[in-house]
Amino acid sequence: MAQSLDGRVAIVTGSAGGFGRVITAGLLDAGASVLAADVQTAGLDEPAAASQADGTAGRLSTRQLDISDSKACGDAVAFAQDKFGSVDILINNGAMGMQLFGPHHMTELVKIDEISPETWDKFVSVNLSGAWYLTRAAVPHMKSKGWGRIINVTTSFFTMLRGRFHPYGPAKAGLEAMSAGHAAEFEPDGITVNVVVPGGPSDTPMVPEEAPYARVDLVPTSAMVPPMLWLCSEDANGVTGNRYIAANWDDSVSVADARSASESPAAWPDLAAAPVWPSGRPNE
Numbered sequence: 001m002a003q004s005l006d007g008r009v010a011i012v013t014g015s016a017g018g019f020g021r022v023i024t025a026g027l028l029d030a031g032a033s034v035l036a037a038d039v040q041t042a043g044l045d046e047p048a049a050a051s052q053a054d055g056t057a058g059r060l061s062t063r064q065l066d067i068s069d070s071k072a073c074g075d076a077v078a079f080a081q082d083k084f085g086s087v088d089i090l091i092n093n094g095a096m097g098m099q100l101f102g103p104h105h106m107t108e109l110v111k112i113d114e115i116s117p118e119t120w121d122k123f124v125s126v127n128l129s130g131a132w133y134l135t136r137a138a139v140p141h142m143k144s145k146g147w148g149r150i151i152n153v154t155t156s157f158f159t160m161l162r163g164r165f166h167p168y169g170p171a172k173a174g175l176e177a178m179s180a181g182h183a184a185e186f187e188p189d190g191i192t193v194n195v196v197v198p199g200g201p202s203d204t205p206m207v208p209e210e211a212p213y214a215r216v217d218l219v220p221t222s223a224m225v226p227p228m229l230w231l232c233s234e235d236a237n238g239v240t241g242n243r244y245i246a247a248n249w250d251d252s253v254s255v256a257d258a259r260s261a262s263e264s265p266a267a268w269p270d271l272a273a274a275p276v277w278p279s280g281r282p283n284e
C-alpha cells in the first residue's frame with residue numbers, strides 16, 4: 001500500500017527511540033531523505049548502521065537535537081534544508097516518558113508533590129513546545145512549496161486525562177489541541193497536520209520491562225509506519241485535522257477501509273462546537 005516518497009525530505013524527532021527508528025526506516029524505504037534527530041546520539045548509531053547496510057545512507061543524516069531548545073530546532077530545520085534542499089515532512093515524535101519517575105511508573109503513579117516545577121517545565125517544553133518550535137521553523141519552507149506534512153505523535157485520550165499521570169498526559173493534550181489548530185491554520189497553504197497515536201501501551205523503551213504487560217500484547221513499533229506513509233503520500237493531499245489510531249490501521253485492506261477503522265477528527269471538535277460567544281461563534 002506504501003506510496004513512493006522519492007524526492008521528499010523528512011525530519012523525524014526521537015529517531016533513536018522505539019517508534020522513531022522504525023518511522024525513520026519506513027520513510028527511507030519509501031524513498032524519502034531523512035534527518036533523524038534525537039537528544040541521545042548513541043541511539044542514532046543503529047539507524048545509521050542499518051542505512052549503510054541497505055544502501056540508503058546517502059539519504060540519511062543523523063543529528064543531536066534537544067527539541068526543548070528553540071534555537072537548536074531552527075538550526076536543525078536549516079541544516080536539513082542545506083543538506084537535502086527541502087523540508088517537506090515533519091514527524092514530531094520525540095518525547096519524554098514517565099519512566100523518568102522510575103521503572104514502575106505504570107503502576108506506581110505520581111502525586112503532585114512528587115513533581116518539581118522544573119520537571120513540569122521540562123516535560124512541557126519537550127512534549128509540547130518542541131513540536132511548536134520545529135513547526136514554526138519548518139512551515140515557511142512548506143508554504144513556499146505549497147505542500148507539507150506535519151504529523152504529531154500524541155497519546156491516547158485515556159492517558160491525557162488520567163489522574164497522577166502528569167506531566168506527560170496534559171503536555172500531550174496540549175499537542176493534540178495544537179494539531180487541530182495548526183491543521184486549520186495551514187490548510188490554505190497545502191500543509192496537512194494530523195495526529196498519529198499507537199492506540200495503547202507499546203513495545204518501546206517508554207514502557208519499561210517492569211511494566212505489568214507481556215511485551216507481545218503491546219502495540220508493535222511497526223504499527224505506526226503504514227498510516228504515516230499514507231499521510232505523507234500524494235493520496236493524502238488535503239487530508240488534515242485527523243487523528244489515526246495506528247493499531248487499528250490494517251495495511252492489508254483498502255485505504256478507505258483502513259481509514260474508517262482508524263481515523264477520527266483530531267482533538268475534541270465536538271466540544272468546541274458551541275461556546276457562548278458574543279454575536280455567535282466566530283467562523284474561524
Ligand SMILES: NC(=O)c1ccc[n+]([C@@H]2O[C@H](COP(=O)([O-])OP(=O)(O)OC[C@H]3O[C@@H](n4cnc5c(N)ncnc54)[C@H](O)[C@@H]3O)[C@@H](O)[C@H]2O)c1
Nearest residue numbers: 014016017018019039066067093094095201202204205206
Ligand atoms: N510507547 C508507548 O506506549 C506510547 C504510547 C503513546 C504514545 N507514545 C508516543 O510515541 C512517541 C515515541 O515514543 P517511544 O514509545 O518510541 O519511546 P522512546 O522513549 O523509545 O522514544 C522517545 C525518544 O524521544 C527522545 N527524546 C526525549 N527527549 C528529547 C528531547 N528533549 N529532544 C529530542 N528527543 C528527545 C528520546 O531520547 C527517545 O529516543 C512519543 O511521542 C510518545 O509519547 C508512546
